[in-house]
Amino acid sequence: MSGLLRRHRDFRLLWCGETAGRFGAAVTGVAMPLVAVSALHASTFEVGLLGACGWLPWLLIGLPVGAWVDRLPRRPLMLAAAALSLVLLAAVPLLARTGRLGLGPLIAVALLTGAAAVVFQTAYSAYLPTLLAPADRPEGNAKLHGSASAAQIAGQGAGGLIAQLAGAVNGLFAHAATFLVALLCLLGIRHREPPREDSGRPARSLTGEVAEGLRLVAGDRWFCTLTLFGATSNLALMGYQSLLTVFLVREVGLAPGAVGGLLALASTGGIAGAFMVRRTAGRLGTARAMLLYELGIPCAALLIPLASPGAGALLYVAGGFGVSAGVVAGNILKTGFQQDYCPPPLLGRLVASSAFLNYGTLPLGALLGGALGSALGVRTAMWITTAGVPLAALILLFSPVRTVRDLPTRHTDPEAAAQAVGGSG
Numbered sequence: 164m165s166g167l168l169r170r171h172r173d174f175r176l177l178w179c180g181e182t183a184g185r186f187g188a189a190v191t192g193v194a195m196p197l198v199a200v201s202a203l204h205a206s207t208f209e210v211g212l213l214g215a216c217g218w219l220p221w222l223l224i225g226l227p228v229g230a231w232v233d234r235l236p237r238r239p240l241m242l243a244a245a246a247l248s249l250v251l252l253a254a255v256p257l258l259a260r261t262g263r264l265g266l267g268p269l270i271a272v273a274l275l276t277g278a279a280a281v282v283f284q285t286a287y288s289a290y291l292p293t294l295l296a297p298a299d300r301p302e303g304n305a306k307l308h309g310s311a312s313a314a315q316i317a318g319q320g321a322g323g324l325i326a327q328l329a330g331a332v333n334g335l336f337a338h339a340a341t342f343l344v345a346l347l348c349l350l351g352i353r354h355r356e357p358p359r360e361d362s363g364r365p366a367r368s369l370t371g372e373v374a375e376g377l378r379l380v381a382g383d384r385w386f387c388t389l390t391l392f393g394a395t396s397n398l399a400l401m402g403y404q405s406l407l408t409v410f411l412v413r414e415v416g417l418a419p420g421a422v423g424g425l426l427a428l429a430s431t432g433g434i435a436g437a438f439m440v441r442r443t444a445g446r447l448g449t450a451r452a453m454l455l456y457e458l459g460i461p462c463a464a465l466l467i468p469l470a471s472p473g474a475g476a477l478l479y480v481a482g483g484f485g486v487s488a489g490v491v492a493g494n495i496l497k498t499g500f501q502q503d504y505c506p507p508p509l510l511g512r513l514v515a516s517s518a519f520l521n522y523g524t525l526p527l528g529a530l531l532g533g534a535l536g537s538a539l540g541v542r543t544a545m546w547i548t549t550a551g552v553p554l555a556a557l558i559l560l561f562s563p564v565r566t567v568r569d570l571p572t573r574h575t576d577p578e579a580a581a582q583a584v585g586g587s588g
Contacts, residue, residue: 166302167299167302167303167306168306171295171299172353173294173352173353173354174294174295174299174303176348176349176351176352177291177294177348177349177352178306178307178310179344179348180344180345180346180347180348180349181287181307181310181311181345182310182311182313182314183314183341183342183344183345183348184245184283184341184342184344184345185310185311185314185318186314186317186318186321186337186341187252187318187337187338187339187340187341187342188318188338188341189314189316189317189318189321189322189430190318190321190322190325190334190335190337190338190341191252191322191334191335191338192318192322192426193318193322193326193331193334193408193419193422193423193426194322194325194326194331194332194334194335194337194338195213195217195269195273195331195335196210196213196214196408196409197322197326197331197334197408197419197422198255198264198269198331198332198335199213199266199269200408200409200412201326201331201419202259202264202330202331202332203264203265203266203269205266206537207406207409207533207536207537207541208533208534208536208537209266209533210405210406210408210409210533211405211406211529211530211531211532211533211534211536212270212529212530212533213266213269213270213273214401214404214405214526214529214532214533215405215525215526215527215529215530215533216270216273216274216277216526217273217274217276217277217280217525217526218277218401218522218523218525218526218529219274219277219526220274220277220278220280220281221277221281221518221519221521221522221523221525221526222519222522222523222526223278224278224281225281225285225515225518225519225522225523226373226376226377226515226516226519227373228281228282228285228515229285229373229376229511229512229513229514229515229516229518229519230372230373230376230511230512230515232282232285232286232289232511232512232514232515233289233372233508233509233510233511233512234372236355236356237286237287237289237290237293237356237511238286238290238349238352238355238356240282240283240286241282241283241286241287241290241349242346242349242350243282244279244280244282244283244286245279245283245342245345245346245349246342246346247275247276247279248276248279248280248283248338248339248342249339249342249343249346251272251275251276251279252272252276252335252336252338252339252342253335253336253339254272255268255269255272255332255335256332256333256335256336259332264332281518284518285511285514285515285518286511288498288510288511288514289510289511289514290356291303291307291502292502292507292510293354293356293357293507294354297503300499300502300503301441301499304495304498304499304502305437305440305441305495308433308437308491308494308495308498309433309434309437309438309491311433311491313433313434316427316428316430316431316433316434317427321334321337321423322334322337322423322426324423325337326419326423327418327419327423331419372512373512373516375509375512376509376512376513376515376516377516379505379509379512379513379516380513380516380517380520384562384563385500385504385563385570385571386505386513386517388558388559388562388563388564389497389500389517390516390517390520390521391520391558392457392555392556392558392559392562393497393517393520393521394520394521394523394524395524395551395555395558396457396552396555396556397521397522397524397525397528398524398525398527398528398531398551398555399528399548399549399550399551399552399554399555400486400490400525400528400552401524401525401526401527401528401529401532402528402529402531402532402535402544402547402548402551403464403467403532403544403545403548403549403552404529404532405528405529405532405533406532406533406536406541406544406545406548407426408422409536409541410470410541410542410545411425411470411476411479413541414470414541414542415470415471415472415475415476415479416472417476421476425476425479425480425483426483428480428483428484429479429480429482429483429484429486429487430483430487431484431487432483432484432485432486432487432488432489432491433487433488433490433491434491435484435488436456436487436488436489436490436491436492436493436495437491437492437495439488439492440452440456440491440492440495440496441495443455443456443492444496447568448567448568448569449496449499449500449568449569449570450564450565450567450568450569450570451568452492452496453493453496453497453559453564453570454556454559454560454564454565456488456489456492456493456496457489457493457556457559458553458556458557458559458560459489460485460488460489461485461486461489461490461552461553461556462485462553463481463482463484463485463486464482464485464486464549464550464552464553465482465549465550465553466478466479466481466482466485467479467482467483467486467545467549468542468545468546468549469482470482482549486552496570500570500571501513501514501517503572504570504571504572528548531548532544532548535547535548
């Protein structure tokens with residue numbers, strides 16, 4: 164066990180809970196579309212719609228959740244979100260056993276668990292910097308992202324195996340169980356957040372705080388650049404990922420168990436990215452490392468549409484490996500930058516405002532992928548959407564990121580930041 168995990172009990176519990184949740188999410192990422200394809204015989208567009216519904220809550224409630232997270236203790240919000248997700252995911256196999264499961268209830272579960280994920284992820288992103296000292300955050304971010312990638316690999320493999328042996332619907336029981344683990348880990352954390360720094364200021368309206376977060380993103384060239392890139396990149400990523408199960412089953416001819424195995428192999432790129440990113444950033448600088456991981460390596464995405472039956476399926480593995488490595492490494496660099504650069508009192512609103520735009524394009528990408536697949540064919544749609552992955556990073560190439568070696572660290576205090584975004588204090 165490494166240094167931070169060995170000596171920091173509360174981080175260890177948070178790490179265990181988050182890793183368990185990521186494992187369950189990976190199982191569901193395989194099981195949910197397989198339920199739609201194999202059990203409900205959904206069309207290509209309906210599978211894309213199901214994927215869109217999981218991300219739609221970021222557009223519907225993402226902004227107000229960011230303001231609530233900055234007002235309220237984050238740990239109770241995480242506990243409530245995990246408990247709701249546990250109940251919802253456990254309900255799907257029960258509905259199937261009573262003959263009441265259809266596309267409508269499955270979409271409802273996707274929407275509600277997506278809403279719970281908005282609350283959990285926003286609170287989690289703002290909670291972590293209060294748990295770790297600044298010197299420990301780079302190691303903490305790398306470990307969380309690295310273990311998330313490992314959990315995704317195991318979860319995708321397990322998801323395919325469970326679907327093969329017990330049926331895709333029963334795979335959702337595994338995700339429900341991981342939320343129970345996450346709940347127990349969160350309950351065991353002893354750390355309590357410090358009081359809010361703005362407790363002596365007059366209360367502001369929720370809309371005012373939401374607007375402050377949006378002004379923070381729009382008014383800072385670094386936040387604006389990274390958010391615009393994230394939104395464009397996610398549109399392309401979800402475009403092809405929403406079609407991936409259909410592509411691998413119907414075009415490449417894989418069985419459900421093999422789909423999970425190939426997804427797991429491709430996801431090992433995330434572990435490689437998490438392992439390499441700190442060393443690469445130290446040698447090249449954080450800004451140059453971001454260009455490498457977001458523009459250079461993800462060009463491998465163009466191998467994915469070339470996948471074919473037999474040994475040709477390994478082309479998907481190679482392409483998916485490159486995309487996964489770039490995404491995980493880029494996310495580690497972005498997370499560390501946000502934690503250092505953004506004043507803590509505004510971090511929840513920053514996370515929610517950037518996620519509103521970043522994740523808000525995910526349902527659009529899923530719908531776009533489904534529409535392109537229905538209109539042009541799945542393989543043609545995969546060519547269009549995978550090409551968008553490296554092309555999105557041209558936003559970084561023609562931005563201030565290209566002109567510096569390292570991304571900046573925080574240079575303003577909360578009061579100056581509030582004035583910069585037009586806050587009244």
